[in-house]
Amino acid sequence: MTIPTYDWDFSFLWAYRWLILLGLWVTIAYTVGTILIGLAIGLLTGLLRLSRNKLLTAPLVAYVEIFRCTPLLVQIIWFYYALPVVLGINIPAHVAATLVLSLYTGAFYAEIVRGGVNSIERGQWDAARAIGMRRAQVMRYVILPQAVKRMIPPFMNQSIIQLKNTSLVSTIAVADLLYQGQMITGATYRPLEVYTMVAIIYFIVLFPLTLMAQGVERRLARSD
Amino acid sequence: MPGSADLPPMIEINDLWKSFGAVAVLKGVSLRVERGAVIAIIGPSGAGKSTLLRCINLLEDPDRGEIRVGERAMRFSADRRRAGADRELAAFRAATGMVFQHFNLFPHMTALQNVTAGPLIVKGMDRRAAESEGRVLLAKVGLADKAESYPSHLSGGQRQRVAIARALAMGPAVMLCDEVTSALDPELVGEVLGVIEQLADEGMTMVIVTHEIGFAQEVADAVAFMSDGVIVEIGAPDAVLANPENPRTRSFLARFHRSRGDAAR
Numbered sequence: 001m002t003i004p005t006y007d008w009d010f011s012f013l014w015a016y017r018w019l020i021l022l023g024l025w026v027t028i029a030y031t032v033g034t035i036l037i038g039l040a041i042g043l044l045t046g047l048l049r050l051s052r053n054k055l056l057t058a059p060l061v062a063y064v065e066i067f068r069c070t071p072l073l074v075q076i077i078w079f080y081y082a083l084p085v086v087l088g089i090n091i092p093a094h095v096a097a098t099l100v101l102s103l104y105t106g107a108f109y110a111e112i113v114r115g116g117v118n119s120i121e122r123g124q125w126d127a128a129r130a131i132g133m134r135r136a137q138v139m140r141y142v143i144l145p146q147a148v149k150r151m152i153p154p155f156m157n158q159s160i161i162q163l164k165n166t167s168l169v170s171t172i173a174v175a176d177l178l179y180q181g182q183m184i185t186g187a188t189y190r191p192l193e194v195y196t197m198v199a200i201i202y203f204i205v206l207f208p209l210t211l212m213a214q215g216v217e218r219r220l221a222r223s224d
Numbered sequence: 225m226p227g228s229a230d231l232p233p234m235i236e237i238n239d240l241w242k243s244f245g246a247v248a249v250l251k252g253v254s255l256r257v258e259r260g261a262v263i264a265i266i267g268p269s270g271a272g273k274s275t276l277l278r279c280i281n282l283l284e285d286p287d288r289g290e291i292r293v294g295e296r297a298m299r300f301s302a303d304r305r306r307a308g309a310d311r312e313l314a315a316f317r318a319a320t321g322m323v324f325q326h327f328n329l330f331p332h333m334t335a336l337q338n339v340t341a342g343p344l345i346v347k348g349m350d351r352r353a354a355e356s357e358g359r360v361l362l363a364k365v366g367l368a369d370k371a372e373s374y375p376s377h378l379s380g381g382q383r384q385r386v387a388i389a390r391a392l393a394m395g396p397a398v399m400l401c402d403e404v405t406s407a408l409d410p411e412l413v414g415e416v417l418g419v420i421e422q423l424a425d426e427g428m429t430m431v432i433v434t435h436e437i438g439f440a441q442e443v444a445d446a447v448a449f450m451s452d453g454v455i456v457e458i459g460a461p462d463a464v465l466a467n468p469e470n471p472r473t474r475s476f477l478a479r480f481h482r483s484r485g486d487a488a489r
Contacts, residue, residue: 126283127328127387131342131394132318134310141345145332 010193016184023180024201030166030176034101035159041102042109047139049114060110067107073168075100080172097169104165108158116151117143149220156213160206167202177201234259234398234429235280240289240300242275249275250286251453257398260427264440264461267450268476273433274325276450277400280431281320282313293320294397318346321391325403327383329375335362335386336371342394354393361389365419381412388419399423401432417443437480441465449473 013020049060067075080096091099120143128138170179181198185191235257242250249272257263265273278284280291286300296316329338339358343349349357362371365385375383384404391399401420405413417439424430424443434440440447441461448458449470457470468474 121328123324123326123328124330126278126322126324127330127390128341129283129314130281130317130320130322130324131390132314132346133342134314137345141341142330146330149332 006192008193009190010197012188012190013184013193013197016180019180019184020177020197020201023175023177024205026175026179027163027166027177028205030097030101030169030174031159031163034098034105034166035162037098037102038105038109038162041106042113045106045110046113046117049110050117063103064107064110067104068111072100072104072165073171075104076168076172093169093172093174096172097174101162101166101169105158105162109155112151112154112158113147115154116147119150120146152220153213153217156209156216160209160213163206163209164202231259233257234261234294235431236290236292237276237280238290240276240279240291241287242272242279242284243287249453250279252289253450253453253455255448255455255458257429257431258445260429261445262424262428262430262432262443263446263448263458264444265431265433265448265450265455266435266437266440266476267456271450272453273450274402277322277402277431277433280398281322281400282316283322314346318342318394319397321394321396321399323384323387323391323399323401323404325406327375327380327387327407329383329387329390331375334372334374335367335378335389338375338386339389339393342390346394358389358393361392362386364392364422365389366415379412380408381415384408384416385419388416388423392423397429399428399430401430401434403433403435405434405436437465437477449476451476 045060045064049057049064051057076097079100080091080093083096084091117139124142124146125138128142133141166176167178170176170182173179178198181194185194188194233256235255237253237255240250240253241248251272253272253276255263255276265276267273275284279286280293282291282298288300288302290297290299292298293316296319298316329335330341333341336355336358339361340351340354343354343357344351359368359371362368365388367382367385367389370378370382370386375386378386388399388404404420405416408416413436417436420430420432420439421443432440432444444461446458447461447464448455449464449468449472450456451472457464457468457473464473465477468477
């Protein structure tokens with residue numbers, strides 16, 4: 001067996017710098033956009049799932065579990081190719097990508113919200129209800145302020161993962177960082193340099209964010 | 225028992241039943257508490273003492289029976305289990321102050337914010353009025369200087385006194401105390417019992433679940449012994465505690481005194 005040899009040469013990438021930046025911009029835009037939409041979905045779903053009304057919670061449980069228990073890649077392909085057939089409408093790639101990424105991360109956020117609320121001791125409910133607060137008031141003034149603090153670390157972790165998740169939209173030709181990398185590879189036939197660069201860019205963006213998340217987690221732990 | 229004859233009792237409970245799943249915890253409890261009276265409930269753990277208190281405050285939904293506190297009455301039956309709408313329940317609870325074994329202070333609020341939460345959020349009281357009343361209540365429980373402290377910076381005894389002030393802030397007609405000293409270090413028990421005693425002296429109607437037999441004897445107008453979901457015996461403290469008629473009361477008290485290492489009484 002021969003050891004493969006290769007002449008590394010990254011210099012050609014400079015010519016593609018604007019394309020790469022454009023891809024990074026699209027990646028970040030999808031990340032931030034779908035985190036925000038997903039957060040709205042997750043907050044609503046997580047809180048509504050706390051209801052005792054089974055008619056209300058059953059579809060929400062189905063939503064969360066379907067999105068948590070199937071691969072994101074499959075979801076993206078299904079929403080782009082299969083859903084248009086089912087509904088008889090055309091779904092553009094950017095719409096399918098935004099929809100799936102938001103619903104996917106929203107399912108995880110919903111579980112974070114539900115877990116955070118459920119982690120607050122029963123006694124807090126008792127005490128708040130004992131002084132006459134109604135359910136919505138207990139939630140707003142007593143439970144959520146405490147629960148949000150506990151939700152922040154898992155929320156940050158999930159959001160960091162979301163930036164990497166967006167790379168899967170390249171499979172339906174959304175022009176994110178990975179997609180541009182594939183384009184450059186097609187033009188230059190130098191996949192090793194291109195994918196190395198893509199990896200480094202993801203790392204440069206995410207590593208400081210993970211450090212920040214750890215810092216926040218430590219500060220929250222201390223303030224308890 | 226104090227209380228004038230022309231006024232109905234402050235609390236009237238009739239044939240109250242409550243099960244958790246297959247376990248019947250209350251099996252037909254009836255109790256009358258006159259205005260200004262203090263009733264101490266003693267008994268072994270699992271007797272249903274805490275559940276009874278929680279039912280009076282509607283934190284638990286009784287299966288059947290009747291509860292009246294002041295002017296507000298609730299009737300429960302098999303076909304109408306839910307005690308009522310959220311709003312109705314909230315109003316009922318606000319009239320009965322409850323103090324818990326584990327304090328249950330809101331950890332993200334200062335002592336003063338804990339005390340003013342009810343008046344501000346539930347009653348919609350003006351902030352300045354609520355805060356000045358809150359400070360008066362904190363002073364009353366001896367914590368005037370701790371208004372801005374968070375619960376994590378208070379001792380157990382201080383936390384429980386804030387919890388008492390928080391309950392009083394709603395101007396309850398009745399105070400329910402659920403083993404309020406059980407989670408405290410022995411040296412902190414006195415300061416909390418002192419506050420309860422002061423409330424009793426001021427004429428507050430109270431139902432106190434307690435393991436402090438000596439305290440029950442001192443502060444209560446009547447002692448009720450609960451066992452296995454029913455009130456087995458109720459009467460003047462001296463009678464129930466010193467000369468219990470019921471064999472179950474007798475054996476409970478005998479065991480209690482033995483474990484405390486002191487002679488009967």
